[in-house]
Amino acid sequence: MRLLNWLSESADERPDAVQINGRGVPWVELRRLAAAVADDLHGLDRVAVEAGTDLATVVGVAGALLAGTAVVPVPPDAGPRERDHLLRDSAAEAVLVPAHGKCRGDYAGRPRIPVDLTHRSDSTRPEPDPAGTALILYTSGTTGAPKGAVLSRRAVAACLDGLADAWGWTPDDLLVHGLPLFHVHGLVLGVLGPLRLGSRLHHVGRPTPERYAGAAGSLYFGVPTIWSRITAVPEAARALRSARLLVSGSAALPAAVGTDLAALTGRRVVQRYGMTETLITVSAHADGPHRPDTVGLPLPGVRTRLVDDGDVPLPADGETMGELQVCGPTLFDGYLHRPEADAASRTSDGWFRTGDVATIGPDGWHRIVGRAATDLIKSGGYRIGAGEVEDALLAHPGVREAAVVGIPDSDLGQQVTAYVVSDDVAESELIDFVARQLSAHKRPRQVRRVDALPRNALGKVQKSQLTTE
Template identity: 80%
Template sequence: MRLLNWLSESTDERPDAIRIDDRVVSWVELRRLACAVADDLRGVDRVAVEATASLETVVGVVGALLAGAAVVPVPPDSGPVERGHILRDSAAGALLVPAHGGGPDESPGPPTVPVDLSRRSDTVHPEPDPADTALILYTSGTTGAPKGAVLSRRAVAACLDGLADAWAWTPDDLLVHGLPLFHVHGLVLGVLGPLRLGGRLHHVGRPRPQRYAAAAGTLYFGVPTVWSRIVADPDAARALRGARLLVSGSAALPAAVFDDLATLTGHHAVERYGMTETLITVSARADGPRRPGTVGLPLPGVRTRVVDEQGGAVAADGVAMGELQVCGPTLFDGYLNRPDADAATRTPDGWFRTGDVATIGPDGWHRIVGRAATDLIKSGGYRIGAGEVEDALLAHPDVREAAVVGTPHPDLGQQVTAYVVGDGVDEAELIDFVARQLSAHKRPRQVRLVDALPRNALGKVQKTRLAAD
């Protein structure tokens, strides 16, 4: 089966199969546009793409994949240092840019190739080997320069087929989202998913509640920030009642937002878990329960385990915490040019160390506590999950956002420190509020009131920036 099976075989000429903001193309037209790009990329092994939320990006990515090249998305907001690193490290042989992007690019880097939406081609390009690289996705670079995660065509296909099984994703679906097109969530799931599995796609541009409401989709993707803004607009939220499935990912969905979504839309959101290096590995199912704060069961073919700091098995009791490790067909092939980083993330028996702390219940359901480096707080001999304290803070009616980290403490080792965006609240009130809900050792010892939390393009709170304060 071809990686982009639906796109490759569809004869559907309905004009609105793919809608990016307000521009639409049919399946047949998208294929012909992408084939014209593929014709231009013969012999190029790696292709960088200016990954804006645009039809040119979709056509460029698809064209490169049809040509058998590895796609290297370049975030549009990357600064010159990050951009230069991605282009040099990936050794991209070409850079796809919109044809209307202005004059020739004089900056150092690979030659630019315009994505010209006035050109069509009917060339049939041979399907590459499933083991060939589909994507080189650069990580956020929180521990140094961004690393290129090499993902095979086989891994991408395994991920999407697993999600089709879990979410009952069919060609009858209309997927709606407004996510960036340089990450797994927006690009792999949100663009390549429909191109492999079928179903129309509507990328709304900026993910405003009103745009989600007006799209009349059956399947919606969002990050917690999107869903929290939607529940803050009850009319927009109620407009999603006709959907089949609401999916949240890229960060933990606060329990309060999960409950508000259920009340306003009639849907319990599906949460799932994955990383750039693993793609999506664990998810709740369309035909099963959805529980706030949990991410469900492993996808077909994926195995998981939770281990302690010595590598020993942790009890599957839903309480004991340890590092989540993953094994299965969705895993990446390694970091480009970084054998040292590869060795650090692999166990001797071939499992991938996610660096995330999790629990697994007796029924196999997973709960992600957070990153070991920032979300597992070791205070006075206790192991405290930051997410539990954050949920307690968010239950306060005047708290809008909360992030909890461990900060150095001379006696406890680490203390629980909370950063809160709120209305008319004070530190003592919030500490007492949490102490009434959780064990005394879990209460924040310090609450810092801030105007905003630092977030990345997917809405994830950048806790390393908070912990560095």
Template identity: 80%
Template sequence: MPLLSWLSESADDRPDAVRVDDRAVSWVELRRLATAVADDLGGVDRVAVEATPTLETVVGVVGALLAGAAVVPVPPDAGPMEREHILRDSGATALLAPAGGTGPAGDGGPPVIPVDLARRSDTVHPEPDPAATALILYTSGTTGAPKGAVIGRRAVAACLDGLADAWAWTPEDLLVHGLPLFHVHGLVLGVLGPLRLGSRLHHVGRPRPERYAAAGGTVYFGVPTVWSRIAADPDSARALRPARLLVSGSAALPAAVFADLAALTGHEVVERYGMTETLITVSARADGPRRPGTVGVPLPGVRTRLVDEHGAALPADGEAMGELQVAGPTLFEGYLGRPDADAATRAPDGWFRTGDVATIGPDGWHRIVGRAATDLIKSGGYRIGAGEVEDALLAHPGVREAAVVGTPHPDLGQQVTAYVVGDGVDGPELIDFVARQLSAHKRPREVRLVEALPRNALGKVQKTRLAAD
């Protein structure tokens, strides 16, 4: 089956199959636009794409995939050093950009090939080898320049087919979101998903509550920041009641936001888990329960396990916290040109080490505690999950946001330190509040009140920046 099977085979010429902001095209027109790009890419092995939230980006990505090239999305907000690194490290030999828009890639950069929405083609390109690379997505770690995660066409297909099964995702759906088009969430799920599975797509541009409300979709994707803003806008939230599914990912959804959305929209949000290197591996199902603070069960073909710091297996009893490891058809091929990084992320038997701490219940439900480096706090001989303390803080009516990290302590090794955005609260009050809800050793030893938490483009709190303070 072709990777973009619906797009490749559809004869539907209704004009609103794919809409980005205020421009829309039919399936047939999108295929002809993308084929014109594919015609220009003959022989190009890797192509960078200016990943702005535009129809040109969708056409460029699809054209490159039709041509069998590996797509290297370039974030529109990348600074000069990051941009130069992505273009150089990826080995991209061409850069797709809107016609008449972005100028040259820079000194020594690849030549620019314009994506011209006035051009169409009916060339029939052979379907690329399923074993070929689909995407090279750059992902940042705690040190060094971003690494290029090489993602195969088979992995993308397996991920999307697994989500179709979990979410009952069909051509009857209209998917609505406003996510960036250079990450797994917005690009793989939010663009390639509809092109494989046949649902229509409406990318609303900036993901404002009123734009989600006006879109009339059946399935909505968002990150916690988006859902929090929608929950704070009751009229927009109520407008989502006719939808079929609300999906949240890329970071943990606060339990309070889950509850507020359930009350306003009538929907309990589906949460799911994945990484650039694994795509989506675990999710709640459309036909099953949704539990705040958990991310569901493995997708078809995906296997998960927990291990301790020595690699020994831990029980799936809902209590044991350990590193989550993953195996299955959605895994990436490795980091481009970085065998050292590959080796560091693979267990001896080939399972991928996510670096995330989780628990798995007897029923297979997963709860992500957080990153091993920042969210598993070892204090006075205890192992404390930062997420549990954050949830306790967020239950206080005066707390709007909370992030918990471990900071050095001369006696305990690490102490629980909380960063809080709140109204009319103080540290001692919050420490006492948590101590009344959780075990005494889990209470924060220090609360630092801040104006805002540092977040990345997907709304994830950048805890390494807090811990470095």
């Protein structure tokens, strides 16, 4: 099967099969537009794509993949230093940019290939090698410049097929979302998913509650920030009752948001888990049970395990926390030009070290506690999951957002410290509130009020910025 199977094979001429930020095209026309881009690439090995939320981005990515050219998405808001690093590190030979409109950067002297939405082609070409590179996605760690994760066409296909199985994702669906098109969530799931599986796609542009409500989709993707804003506008949330599936990812969905969303929409939110390096590996199923505090079961072909600090396997008893390791067909091929980082990310028997702390139940259900570096707090001999404390804080009616970290402490090792966006609630009240809900040793020793939590483009809280303040 071709990677973009539906795009390559469909004879569907329905208008607005793919609609991006107000501009739509039928499948047949999208294929012809992408074929014209593929013609312009002339066998280039890899190409950067200026990844805005526009039709030109979708056409450019699709055209490169039809041509067998690896895609390096460049965030539209990337500064000169970041943009230069992505281009030089990836050795992108050219940059696909919109033919009309302002170009966002100089792109280090690379040739620019315009994506002209008036040009079409009926050319065809053989399907590239499934082992070939589809995407080089840059992911930031805690130190150093972003690393390029090399993802094969085979891995992308395995991820999307696994999600189609878990979510019952078919050409009858209309997928709605407003996610950035340079990450796994928005680009791989949110664009390549429809191009492979055949669902129509409506990207709403800026993801406001009103735009989500007005799209009349059957399948919605969002991050916790989006879902939280939707629940704050009850009439918008109630408009999603006709959807069959709401999916949340890229960060943990606060329990209170999931509860409110279920009450307003009549739909339990499906959560899933993955990383740039692994794509999506674990998810709840559309037709199965939903457990608000978990991310589900491994997708077909994916294996998972928990280990301690010495890589010794831990029991899947639903209580024991350990680092989650995964292996399977969705894993990346490695970090570009980073053999040391690549070696450090894998065990000697081939498992990928996610760096995430989780529990696995006897029935296989996974609960993600958080990042080992920031979300597993070792305080006074106890191992405390930051997410559990955050959920407890968010249950207080005066707390709107919460992030919990471990701050170095000479006595405890780490001190449980909370940052909250809240009404005028006393620190002592919040500490006592958590202590009444959880074990006393899990209570925050300090609560700091902030105006906002630092977040990235997908809504993930950047805890490293809190701990360096």
